[in-house]
Amino acid sequence: MTVGVPGWLADGAAKLMQRGPGSARTAEEIAFAEIPAATADVTIPTRHGEVAATVYAPPGGSAGRGVHVNLHGGGFVLRHPEQDDPICRYLAAHAGVTVINVDYTPAPQLRAPGAVEQALDVTRWAAAPERPWDGSRPTVGGASAGGALAAGVARLAWEEGAPPIALQVLLYPPLDLTVPARTKFGPGRERYLVPLGPFFDKAYxxxxxRRGDRLVSPAGPQDTVPLGGIAPALVITCEKDILRAEGIRYAERLDAAGALREHVDVPGVGHGFNILGSPRALIVDVYDRIAAHLRAAGTPDDDTAR
Incomplete structure (x- = not known):
């Protein structure tokens, strides 16, 4: 019998990691610091308390432009939204949308599905007509845990009928917490998430x-509801990532529902490639794909999968 990580140990480790100095300094060539960023800090009310966020305006200002809610990664337990500054400034500049980088409440301070509900409330706030941007077709996305939260936001918005999510961007997301990280490892896969998985899953x-819930494991065996009508998706997986198989399963599920815009499987890289020093050209290619989908999502004719 395998003994899991004790709850007290997972919670303690999560809180200790939250007190750390943050993510490693992004290499200069992939920080995109040369892209000007007009930012503003805001506080957004949610059912689970207020959350801070940084708003990135596109060139020329937000008026009449769309809005994209970005949710950072970190195993559902880390609180370092600054690691997403490069992608936020890139998408604001190249997709021409306002990007809201959300500092949601991590676990264990807020367990599943609390962060999904927070992110939905932020998206509803962003979609409100009184905002300085056009919130009529909001998009939502994120990397790693942020991608999983984005999938949850799209699911809740679909179930509850609002807001009208125009696109969900899922970048190497964990979508099946019913499977232990150690069993996801195999030939050609990276190992570094294997020892972290039990701590992240236990804290969250x-x-x-609960790990089989539709908002936690939409690629898991327990969630079999047909997804016709859910927001269309861009799903990005990585060849060496232990989460690749569940990302592919979910992409296939969305495709069967007519809700898959594109599945991109990035060759030769693993989890977190865009913040861990992969070649700039590769990152730009992926970011350009995301930007193109965000631009298309802002066009009313983009309703074919809805």
């Missing part, structure tokens, strides 16, 4: 039954 969803 300590009840194993």
């Amino acid at each position: 969803a300590p009840d194993p039954h």
Whole structure:
């Protein structure tokens, strides 16, 4: 019998990691610091308390332009939204949308599905007509845990009928917490998420039954509801990532529902490639794909999968 990580240990480790100095300094060539960023800090009310966020305006200002809600990664437990500054400034500049980089509440301070609900409330705030941008077709996305939260936002918005999510961007997301990280490892895959997975999963969803919930594991075996009508998706997986298989499963599920815009499987790289020093040209190619989909999502004719 395998003994899991004790809850007290997972929670303690998560809180200790949150007190760390943050993500490693992004290499200069992939920080995109040469792209000007007009930013403003805001505080957004949610059902689970206020959250801070940084708003990145596109060139020429936000008026009449779309809005994209970005949710950072970190295993659902880390609180370092600044690691997404490069992608936020890139998308604001190249997709021409306002980007809201959200500092959602991590676990164990807020367990699943709390962060999904927070992110939905932020997206509803962003979609409100009184905002300085056009919130009529909001998009939502994120990397790693942020991608999983984005999938949850799209699911809740679909179930509840609002807001009208125009696109979900899922960048190497964990979408099946019912499978232990150690069993996802295999030939050609990176190992570094294997020892972290049990701590992240226990802190975020300590009840194993909760890990099968549709908002936690949409690629898991328990969620079989047809997804016709859910927001269209761009799903990006990585060849060496232990999360690749579940990302592919979810992409296939979305495709069967007519809700897959594109699945991109990035060759030769693993989890977090865009913040861990992959070649700039590769990152630019992926970011350009995302930007193109965001631009298309802002066009009313982009309703074919809805």
